[in-house]
Amino acid sequence: xxxxxxxxxxxxxxxFAAEAAQLAGQWPVSRLHRVVESLAAAPTGADGVTWSARGxxxxxxxxxxxxxxxxxxxxxxxxxxxRCLKPVVVAIEVERNFLFVQGExxxxxxxxxxxxxxxxxxxxxxxxxxxxxLVEDELLLAMPLVPRHDVCPExxxxxxxxxxxxxxxxxxxxxxxxxxxxxxx
Numbered sequence: 777x778x779x780x781x782x783x784x785x786x787x788x789x790x791x792f793a794a795e796a797a798q799l800a801g802q803w804p805v806s807r808l809h810r811v812v813e814s815l816a817a818a819p820t821g822a823d824g825v826t827w828s829a830r831g832x833x834x835x836x837x838x839x840x841x842x843x844x845x846x847x848x849x850x851x852x853x854x855x856x857x858x859r860c861l862k863p864v865v866v867a868i869e870v871e872r873n874f875l876f877v878q879g880e881x882x883x884x885x886x887x888x889x890x891x892x893x894x895x896x897x898x899x900x901x902x903x904x905x906x907x908x909x910l911v912e913d914e915l916l917l918a919m920p921l922v923p924r925h926d927v928c929p930e931x932x933x934x935x936x937x938x939x940x941x942x943x944x945x946x947x948x949x950x951x952x953x954x955x956x957x958x959x960x961x
Contacts, residue, residue: 794833808825808915816862829847866923884898
């Protein structure tokens with residue numbers, strides 16, 4: 777029997793997990809439009825996201841099964857350094873586990889009850905999952921809030937106007953003048 781082919785843009789998660797199937801590949805960063813909006817420079821043809829997905833069915837209480845999806849993704853993205861505003865290449869790696877359940881209410885309740893120490897998310901079972909959109913969401917969440925170089929490639933510009941600095945009044949000059957004037961009475 778030939779292995780079933782799964783489409784990552786229209787993935788039947790329940791069947792994927794039941795067959796313990798796996799998918800892997802690489803997408804150009806340019807296909808991830810929301811990620812592209814966060815970049816400091818337009819992606820080149822060499823920029824890519826390497827990803828993999830694995831389905832799993834686990835036995836649960838009462839003879840039922842849990843449907844799990846495990847994803848991994850990695851890329852190097854050119855983000856804007858928040859010190860010098862030049863591009864800084866940041867390695868982004870994601871490894872997440874998702875439990876799929878029937879219905880939004882059950883997903884919300886179980887997600888609220890899950891242990892805060894785990895990164896496992898509980899999602900409602902979709903008719904078809906867009907794996908690329910899920911990977912893109914996780915990459916966006918994994919991006920640093922304040923990307924920056926360890927050492928910026930060029931010294932940061934510091935504007936010091938020698939004439940202005942010498943002529944500027946000292947902050948306590950007015951107090952010194954009052955002290956010299958003596959008591960107000």
